Amino acid sequence: MPKWLRYALLCIFWWGVFGFLSKIGSTKxxxxxxxxxxxxxxxxxxxxxLLRRKIDRDRVGAAYGVLxxxxxxxxGIGYFAAMQAGKASLVGPVTSLFPLLTVLLAVGILxxxxxxxxxxxxxxxxxxxxxxxx
Numbered sequence: 001m002p003k004w005l006r007y008a009l010l011c012i013f014w015w016g017v018f019g020f021l022s023k024i025g026s027t028k029x030x031x032x033x034x035x036x037x038x039x040x041x042x043x044x045x046x047x048x049x050l051l052r053r054k055i056d057r058d059r060v061g062a063a064y065g066v067l068x069x070x071x072x073x074x075x076g077i078g079y080f081a082a083m084q085a086g087k088a089s090l091v092g093p094v095t096s097l098f099p100l101l102t103v104l105l106a107v108g109i110l111x112x113x114x115x116x117x118x119x120x121x122x123x124x125x126x127x128x129x130x131x132x133x134x
Contacts, residue, residue, distance in 0.1 A: 022080060023088035031080035038076055094132050100125045 025034055056062075075098070082091045103122055106112040114122070 019088060019092045023083045023091075026080050026083040031077045031084060034080040035073055035076045038080075039073070090132050094129055097125050097129060 079095050100122060107114060
C-alpha cells in the first residue's frame, strides 16, 4: 500500500469520526462554541508538532498558514451550524464536496487543466449537492 494511501485512509477514519461527533456536539453547544472547543482540542497537537519539528521561518508560508487557519475556522463555524440545523447524513456528504471549489479555483486562477472525465466528476459532484439537498 502506498504511503499516501495509508495517510488518506487515516484521514478518512479520523474525519469520519469527527463528523459523527460534530453532530452530537452540535446538539449541545452553539457553532461558535464548537469551533472554540475544536481549536482548544488542536492545541495538544500543535504543542507536539512544535516540540518535534524545527519551525520554518518563511514569512509568505507563515502568512498562508495563518490565512488557511482563519478560513478553516470560518468553515468550521459553518459546518457546526449546518450540523446543528441539519442531518449529519446530509451535511457530511455535502460539506465534503469542498474540493470542488479548490478545483474551480485551481483551473481558473492557476490555469490547471482538466480532462473530460475529471470535468464529468466535477459536474457529478455539483449534481450530488442538488440531489442531497432535496
